[in-house]
Amino acid sequence: MLCIALLCLSLGSITRRQLVGYSSAAVSYLPIMENVKTKASVYIATTVDGYIADSDGSVEFLNQYQSSASEADGDMGFADFLNSIDLLIMGRKTFDQVISFGDDLWPYGDRQVWIWSRNPSVVKIPQIRSSNAVAVSAAPNELMRIAQQKGYRHVYVDGGTTIQQFLQQDCIDDLVLTRVPLLLGEGIPLFLKTPRLSLEHVSTKSYSNGLVQSHYLVKH
């Protein structure tokens, strides 16, 4: 799956230095705050025709934007977003892909990661991630209920199928969508059989490498 983290990682060393090693939001022992609504966000790049990866899951088509990114583009707000996150819920395929880049490029510091899978027993978690990653299989609304009970405040939901399932249960509060200037033609779509949901446009920003990032709130 193409998450914005992977895109940022592909944008060169400036961005990479900004991303790697974040560890400011360790959340292992947060107090229980049942009355505080836990927010769930999507932060992802798609092609103009709505794909987040090639049909085989590859995101090699992003490489062409590496050379065209300028320092002014920065990390397209990803570090600020990540700083607000205290829990990631990501699909197994996305987790496997991020792991495949090696631990030097693990973007999420020691934040807690829930790897969402229908069959948690098959999820392989490397030793280096064993302290902050765990496989889970509950339904999205149940996961969000547990996250709230545990005191997490802001969840980053990532991975195509995971995002679709969370949208289907109206568990997403906002989306930051970054449009890559490309028609891919076929691949893995971000949106597929999601319910009808009205959005509120918050802001849009365009970057020198042709990427356009829009922030939307979901109207529940």
Place this chain on the structure above:
Amino acid sequence: MLCIALLCLSLGSITRRQLVGYSSAAVSYLPIMENVKTKASVYIATTVDGYIADSDGSVEFLNQYQSSASEADGDMGFADFLNSIDLLIMGRKTFDQVISFGDDLWPYGDRQVWIWSRNPSVVKIPQIRSSNAVAVSAAPNELMRIAQQKGYRHVYVDGGTTIQQFLQQDCIDDLVLTRVPLLLGEGIPLFLKTPRLSLEHVSTKSYSNGLVQSHYLVKH
């Protein structure tokens, strides 16, 4: 089909007054200019999840943006775009839908209209449009060759299937895509089995009613 014209027509009387009655680009007897490249443009609204209409072809979901449009939003550049157009090539379903709104809301003045259909004999052209509308069935690249031979300079390509077929033959030069802040969930997609095409981002503008309009050039 949802073309931006229909969206503009739904945005209230300010826009409607701007759109109806354009007649500044009559092009029946243009000189033959074979060496001038004829440009083909797409100008269309899609939901954030990429649909241009409900599954039944309806665009009623646009009504909610009628009340939220402000005078400052204007017509989102549609009149300027239309002023640059001297030929429309649109699918039969799109033509039927625009016709259904009545001649008072016909947005295209007396510009030439080619109604693209696999079976031109079934296309019904109202008497009032008989002087400037004609049914055609040639392939997109052949239609563009004829348009160029006839001296047309800027073609507005409209309708989901028509746009897809033109993209498949790399006959589109630029796209103005207006994103409506809505996840529709299902419907008629704008992009479907198009080839892989790189785009160049020209500009993006957002409007007070939450619509975000981006202009892309197609890199041939």
